[in-house]
Amino acid sequence: MNKKLLRVGTTYIPVSNVEHSSEWYVNKLGAELSYKDEDKAILNFANQSFFLVKSKENQSSNFYDICGVERFSITFEVNGLNALEAIHRDFIDKQIRIGAIENRGHSGRNFVFFDLDGNKFDVWSELSPIFKEKYLISQ
Structure with missing residues (x-):
């Protein structure tokens, strides 16, 4: 078994408003929305998944x-x-x-x-x- 790390699968990005941020990533960067709730959105673009995670302000x-x-x-x-x-x-x-x-x-x-x-x-x-x-x- 190959025990090397093979790729980055997911990157987590802090956002203050999941709804607005997910719309921004979809409309501005062409991301594909695959899941969204009040606390997070999962987007796919640039050959990986990005989780937009609701965070405290100024994060x-x-x-x-x-x-x-x-x-x-x-x-x-x-x-x-x-x-x-x-x-x-x-x-x-x-x-x-x-x-x-x-x-x-x-x-x-x-x-x-x-x-x-x-x-x-x-x-x-x-x-x-x-x-x-x-x-x-x-x-």
Whole structure:
């Protein structure tokens, strides 16, 4: 038996209003709603499940690094710079709070975006080679 961790199956995201947040993720990010009650919603997108969990106010998945910079805990990947630029424009059109496309000194480009509760997420223009190979994605 292979005892290695194989994938991340579920990510939990704190939200203040499950109803509003689940609608936002469905309408803005194209998530598929698979379950919802007063305390949580289960969404599927980006090849995994996300649980939106009703939390106390002013909670987020963000954290601060040693220099006091607010960081994201999740980076989504897209297939290339053109795809990154296209989703950036789409997020602008959907009035999602986003940052500028950045060169962070490594391959590819990135930008950040925020959900209704200020959860900060990253988008990177480089798909992992293993994902590309598994899903037969070519440039």
